[in-house]
Amino acid sequence: MTLIDFETYRWDAQNCVRCSNCRWVDFIWMASLQFSKICPSSARYGFDAYAAHGRLEIALALANGELEWSPKVLEEIYTCTLCGACDVKCLRNVGLEPTQTLEWMRQKAVDDGQGPMPEHKAVAENIANNRNRYGTPNDNRGKWLRSDARPVQKADVLYFVGCNSSFKQQQIAQATAKLLNASGTEFMILGEQEWCCGNQLYNVGLVDQAREMAEHNLKAIEESRAKTVVASCAECYQTLKVIYPKLMGKSTTDLGFEVLHITEHLDQQLQNGKLKFTAPVNMRVTYQDPCRLGRMSEPWTHWEGKRGKYGIFDPPKPRRKGTYGAYDPARNLLNAIPGLQVEEMERRKDQAWCCGASGGVRDAFKELALWSARERIEEAKEVTGAEAIISACPYCKENFTEVITADKERLQTLDITEIMLQAISPEGKEAC
Amino acid sequence: MAILKEAYQALESIVGPEFVSDDPGIREAYRKGGYGKNRPALEGQALRPGCVILPGSTKEVQQILKICTQYKIPFIPIGCFGIATQSPKVPDVLSIDLKRMDYLEIDEKNMYAICGPGVIYAQLQAECLKKGLATEGPGCGVGATVIGNHLNAGVGPLEYRMGWAQRRMLGLEWVLPDGDIVTLGSTSLDDEDYFWGEGLGPDLRGVLRGTFGWQGGMGIVTKMATKLFPFPGQDLERTGISPRTGFNMPPHLMKWLNVFYNSIEEAAFAMHELSKAQVGMALMTAPFSWRYFSRATSKEDFHESWQEALPELKETTPYMMRIMLVGLAGPKQLEYEEKVVREVIGRVGGDVREGRPFDESWINNADAHRIMFPGGMETSMKFHFDSLDASIELAKAAAELKRKYTPPLLDDYGIPGWLQMGDFGHVAFCEILVYFDPTTDPNDCYQHEVGFVESVRQDLELKAYCGLQGSYGPEPQIIGPAYNNYHLKEKELQDIFDPLHISNPPRPLDYAYGIDLDIDLSPQK
Ligand SMILES: Cc1cc2nc3c(=O)[nH]c(=O)nc-3n(C[C@H](O)[C@H](O)[C@H](O)COP(=O)(O)OP(=O)(O)OC[C@H]3O[C@@H](n4cnc5c(N)ncnc54)[C@H](O)[C@@H]3O)c2cc1C
Numbered sequence: 001m002t003l004i005d006f007e008t009y010r011w012d013a014q015n016c017v018r019c020s021n022c023r024w025v026d027f028i029w030m031a032s033l034q035f036s037k038i039c040p041s042s043a044r045y046g047f048d049a050y051a052a053h054g055r056l057e058i059a060l061a062l063a064n065g066e067l068e069w070s071p072k073v074l075e076e077i078y079t080c081t082l083c084g085a086c087d088v089k090c091l092r093n094v095g096l097e098p099t100q101t102l103e104w105m106r107q108k109a110v111d112d113g114q115g116p117m118p119e120h121k122a123v124a125e126n127i128a129n130n131r132n133r134y135g136t137p138n139d140n141r142g143k144w145l146r147s148d149a150r151p152v153q154k155a156d157v158l159y160f161v162g163c164n165s166s167f168k169q170q171q172i173a174q175a176t177a178k179l180l181n182a183s184g185t186e187f188m189i190l191g192e193q194e195w196c197c198g199n200q201l202y203n204v205g206l207v208d209q210a211r212e213m214a215e216h217n218l219k220a221i222e223e224s225r226a227k228t229v230v231a232s233c234a235e236c237y238q239t240l241k242v243i244y245p246k247l248m249g250k251s252t253t254d255l256g257f258e259v260l261h262i263t264e265h266l267d268q269q270l271q272n273g274k275l276k277f278t279a280p281v282n283m284r285v286t287y288q289d290p291c292r293l294g295r296m297s298e299p300w301t302h303w304e305g306k307r308g309k310y311g312i313f314d315p316p317k318p319r320r321k322g323t324y325g326a327y328d329p330a331r332n333l334l335n336a337i338p339g340l341q342v343e344e345m346e347r348r349k350d351q352a353w354c355c356g357a358s359g360g361v362r363d364a365f366k367e368l369a370l371w372s373a374r375e376r377i378e379e380a381k382e383v384t385g386a387e388a389i390i391s392a393c394p395y396c397k398e399n400f401t402e403v404i405t406a407d408k409e410r411l412q413t414l415d416i417t418e419i420m421l422q423a424i425s426p427e428g429k430e431a432c
Numbered sequence: 433m434a435i436l437k438e439a440y441q442a443l444e445s446i447v448g449p450e451f452v453s454d455d456p457g458i459r460e461a462y463r464k465g466g467y468g469k470n471r472p473a474l475e476g477q478a479l480r481p482g483c484v485i486l487p488g489s490t491k492e493v494q495q496i497l498k499i500c501t502q503y504k505i506p507f508i509p510i511g512c513f514g515i516a517t518q519s520p521k522v523p524d525v526l527s528i529d530l531k532r533m534d535y536l537e538i539d540e541k542n543m544y545a546i547c548g549p550g551v552i553y554a555q556l557q558a559e560c561l562k563k564g565l566a567t568e569g570p571g572c573g574v575g576a577t578v579i580g581n582h583l584n585a586g587v588g589p590l591e592y593r594m595g596w597a598q599r600r601m602l603g604l605e606w607v608l609p610d611g612d613i614v615t616l617g618s619t620s621l622d623d624e625d626y627f628w629g630e631g632l633g634p635d636l637r638g639v640l641r642g643t644f645g646w647q648g649g650m651g652i653v654t655k656m657a658t659k660l661f662p663f664p665g666q667d668l669e670r671t672g673i674s675p676r677t678g679f680n681m682p683p684h685l686m687k688w689l690n691v692f693y694n695s696i697e698e699a700a701f702a703m704h705e706l707s708k709a710q711v712g713m714a715l716m717t718a719p720f721s722w723r724y725f726s727r728a729t730s731k732e733d734f735h736e737s738w739q740e741a742l743p744e745l746k747e748t749t750p751y752m753m754r755i756m757l758v759g760l761a762g763p764k765q766l767e768y769e770e771k772v773v774r775e776v777i778g779r780v781g782g783d784v785r786e787g788r789p790f791d792e793s794w795i796n797n798a799d800a801h802r803i804m805f806p807g808g809m810e811t812s813m814k815f816h817f818d819s820l821d822a823s824i825e826l827a828k829a830a831a832e833l834k835r836k837y838t839p840p841l842l843d844d845y846g847i848p849g850w851l852q853m854g855d856f857g858h859v860a861f862c863e864i865l866v867y868f869d870p871t872t873d874p875n876d877c878y879q880h881e882v883g884f885v886e887s888v889r890q891d892l893e894l895k896a897y898c899g900l901q902g903s904y905g906p907e908p909q910i911i912g913p914a915y916n917n918y919h920l921k922e923k924e925l926q927d928i929f930d931p932l933h934i935s936n937p938p939r940p941l942d943y944a945y946g947i948d949l950d951i952d953l954s955p956q957k
C-alpha cells in the first residue's frame with residue numbers, strides 16, 4: 001500500500017490552475033532570462049508532463065484509471081529530482097503541495113509492479129544485500145577513519161556518515177571528523193551498524209524497504225543514546241529529519257534526538273567561539289544550496305484528518321514552505337573564513353537550482369543529472385566568476401565533479417567540509 | 433492517436449523526435465488548466481490532444497501550420513496555458529506549446545522589447561529592471577507569456593500608467609493558420625524593425641486582437657514588440673524567503689499611499705480626480721479580502737481569520753484605495769506627486785495613510801495567484817473596461833448578484849473585486865471575482881454558471897461593455913445582437929483568415945455551448 005493517500009491530495013491535482021509558477025524562480029528573485037527556470041526536468045524536456053502541473057494531471061489520470069502505465073509514463077514520473085522547488089513555489093501563492101503527489105505516483109508505480117526503474121532496483125538490491133548502496137560489504141563502513149580523526153565510544157553527538165562519504169568520497173567524512181574534533185565536539189559513529197539511510201529507496205517509491213532502513217537506524221541511534229545526530233550528507237540529513245518520521249507516522253519532534261547537518265552544528269560552534277578559522281583561503285567561491293538541506297529540510301509534522309470544501313484541511317495541516325531551510329549556517333561558516341570571497345548565484349536559498357543528482361535521477365537518468373549540473377556550473381561561472389562551487393552534500397559534489405572533469409572546466413568543486421578544513425588554524429589542525 | 437501517421441512523421445521531420453509526442457502521458461498534461469478550469473462552459477469535455485509539439489523557431493511554426501492545413505489538423509497555440517480555452521474541445525488537435533521560443537531583445541533607447549511567444553513577463557521584467565525600464569505584469573501574475581497575454585487580456589496594476597496590453601503592441605510577426613507570414617507595422621517594411629506599430633495603411637492589430645482576442649483562433653504570433661516604460665528598477669532591493677519575498681522600495685523614489693473611504697463612490701471620485709492630476713504609477717481600489725489572502729499562512733488560516741473579521745468589516749465596510757508613487761525623474765518628482773495627492777485628497781476627502789515601502793504584488797505581480805488561496809477556482813463575474821461611473825454601477829450590481837449565490841460561493845463581502853484606472857484616467861477597469869469549488873461541491877459550479885448568465889443579462893440592461901463575456905466561451909450569441917452583431921463580423925473575419933477553421937476550434941465563437949441554447953447546467957458529476 002502507498003504511504004501517501006492520494007485521496008488527500010486529489011484536490012490539489014483537480015485544482016491546480018496551471019499558473020506554471022512551479023516552473024519558475026520566485027518572480028521577485030528572478031534576475032535574468034537565462035537563469036529564470038527552477039524545475040530541471042521541465043527545463044530539460046520542455047513538455048508539461050515533465051513539470052509539476054503536468055505530473056498532477058498524470059496522477060489524476062492514473063488514479064482514475066484513465067492512463068495506463070508505460071515505459072514513457074514511468075520516465076515522465078522518474079525524471080523528477082524531487083527537488084521540492086514546485087512545493088515552495090506553489091505554496092507561496094496557490095497553496096498546493098505537488099511533491100506529495102509526485103511521491104505518491106512513485107509509490108503507486110511500485111505497488112502496481114511497474115516501478116522503480118531498473119537502475120533503482122539494482123541500487124535497492126545492493127542495499128538489501130549489503131546495507132549500502134554500493135554493494136560492498138558493510139563492515140568496510142568505518143574504513144574511512146584515519147588516525148587523525150578521533151571518534152569516541154560514547155558521546156552525546158553521533159556522526160551519521162552516509163554511504164557516499166563512507167565508501168566513495170571518504171575525504172568528506174575525514175574532514176567532518178577533523179572539524180568536529182577541532183570544534184571540541186566529542187562524537188561517536190555507528191560503524192557497520194549504520195545502514196544506508198534509505199533516501200533513494202523512499203524517493204523511488206520503495207516504501208517498505210525504506211522503512212526497514214528507518215527501523216534499523218532508529219534503533220541503532222536509540223541504543224547509542226545519542227542526543228544529537230550530525231550528518232554531513234544532505235540526503236541523510238533530510239532522511240533522518242523528515243523521511244523517518246514520515247515513514248514511522250510521527251513528527252520530527254518525536255524522534256527523541258535532534259538532527260543537525262554539519263553546517264548547523266559547526267555554525268553553533270562558530271557562534272559560541274569553539275570553532276575558529278584562522279588560515280586564509282584566498283579563493284572566490286559560490287555556494288550551492290542542496291535541496292535537501294535547504295527547502296526540503298523543514299521538520300515533518302504528522303497529520304491525520306480530512307479535506308473539505310476549498311481544500312481546507314481539518315484539522316489544519318502545517319505546510320512545509322521552505323522558509324526555514326538551513327540556508328544561513330553554511331553562509332555564516334564560509335563568510336567567517338579569512339580570504340574567502342563568497343559570491344551568490346542568482347538562484348539561491350529556497351530558489352536554488354537543483355544539481356540534478358537526487359530523487360534517483362543520477363542513477364536512472366544520468367544525462368538529465370549531468371545536464372542539470374552543467375546548467376548550475378554555467379550560472380556559477382557567469383554570475384559569480386567563482387573559482388569553486390561549494391556544496392554541502394556529497395551527491396552534489398559527485399555530480400558537479402563528473403561534469404567538471406568531462407568538460408575540462410577550470411572551476412573546482414569542493415564540499416564545504418573540505419574548504420573549512422583548509423581554514424582551520426595550524427593549532428586547530430594540530431588538534432585534529 | 434488519430435493524427436495520421438504520415439502527418440506525424442512530417443511534424444517529426446520539422447522539429448525532430450525530441451520535440452513532438454503522441455505519448456498518452458504527455459498528451460494528458462495538455463488537457464486541462466487555466467482560468468475557467470472546471471467550468472464546463474469554457475473547457476468542455478477537456479479532451480486529450482492528439483499530439484503535442486514544441487517548435488523552436490518561426491520557420492518551424494510556419495511548416496507546422498502548413499502540415500495542419502494540408503491534413504486539416506486543428507491546432508491550439510499555447511503560451512503558459514493560463515486560460516482554459518486551450519483545453520481541446522474537438523478531438524485529435526495538435527497542441528503547439530511555444531515555450532522553446534523564448535527570444536528576447538530589448539531596445540533600451542527606444543523603450544521597447546521584442547519577445548518570442550515563450551517569453552514570460554517575469555523574464556521580461558527581470559531584464560527591464562536592470563536597464564531602468566519596466567513592463568506591466570498582468571493581474572494573473574508574471575508567469576503569463578507576454579504574447580499570450582497581449583493577445584487576449586493584459587490587465588494589471590501598472591496599467592494606469594502603462595496602458596492596457598493591446599495598446600502596448602508595436603510591430604509583430606504573425607503566422608496565419610495556413611502558414612503564411614504577416615508582419616505588421618514597421619516590421620512589414622523591414623523585418624528587423626519593430627518600432628512602429630501602426631505602419632502605413634490599415635492597422636491589422638485590431639483584427640488580431642479586438643477586445644479580448646481570439647483565444648488562439650487566428651494563427652500564431654511568433655514575435656511581438658511591446659512598449660516599455662521608465663522605472664527605477666536598479667534601485668529596488670530583492671528581499672525575503674518564500675512565501676514572504678518582495679522588493680524593498682527606495683524611499684526617496686517610491687511610496688505607497690493608502691486612502692480609506694466609507695463608500696465605493698467616494699473612492700472612485702478620488703481616483704478620478706487623481707488621474708485628472710496625472711500623478712501616480714498605479715491607482716486601484718482593492719477589496720479587503722485581498723489583505724487577508726496575502727497575509728494568511730494557509731487556507732485554514734485565511735478562513736479562520738476571515739470569518740472572525742467579517743462581521744466587523746461588514747459593519748464598517750471601508751474601501752481602500754492604493755496609490756503607488758514613483759519619482760521617475762528623481763526624488764523631487766516623488767515629493768511633487770505626494771503633494772498633489774495630499775492636496776487632492778484634502779479637497780475630495782479620505783483618510784490617507786502611508787504604506788510600508790515594500791512591494792510583493794504590483795511591480796512584478798509575484799503573488800497574483802494568491803487570489804486562488806481561499807477557494808478552489810476563481811473566475812470573474814465581471815471583467816469590464818468602461819467609464820468609471822459605469823464601472824461603479826456594474827461593480828455594485830455584480831456584488832448584489834453574487835450575494836444571491838453566496839453561499840455556496842465564497843462570502844467575501846462588499847465589492848468583491850477591484851476597480852482601477854487605466855490609461856491615465858481614460859478608462860476604468862472593474863473585475864468582480866467569484867470563488868467556487870466544483871470538485872468538492874458540484875452545486876458550486878451550477879450556481880456559478882447561473883450567476884454568470886444573469887450577470888451577462890445585467891450587463892445588457894446596464895448597457896455595459898461586456899468585454900470578457902463577449903469574447904470567451906458561450907456568451908457572444910446573447911450579447912451579439914445588442915452590439916451590432918459583432919460576433920457575425922468576427923465570424924466573417926475568421927472565414928477569411930482561417931477558412932478551414934483549424935485554429936483552436938470552436939473558439940472564440942463557441943456556439944455549441946450556448947447558454948441560452950442547450951448548455952447543460954446540471955451539477956457536475
Ligand atoms: C486566477 C487567474 C487570474 C487572472 N487574472 C488576470 C488578470 O488580472 N489580468 C489578465 O490579463 N489576465 C488574467 N488572467 C487570465 C490569463 O491567465 C492571462 O490573461 C494570460 O494571458 C494567460 O497567459 P498565458 O501565457 O498563459 O497565455 P495562454 O493561456 O497560453 O494563451 C492565451 C490564449 O492565447 C492563445 N495564444 C497563446 N500564445 C499565442 C500566440 N503566440 N499566438 C496566438 N495565440 C496565442 C492561446 O491559444 C490561448 O487561447 C487570470 C487567470 C487566472 C487563472
Ligand code: SF4
Binds near residue numbers: 015017052053094098
Ligand atoms: S504552481 Fe501549483 S497551481 Fe500553479 S501550476 Fe504549479 S502546481 Fe499548479
Ligand code: SF4
Binds near residue numbers: 040050082099
Ligand atoms: S520536484 Fe523539482 S524536478 Fe520535480 S517537478 Fe518539482 S520542481 Fe520539477
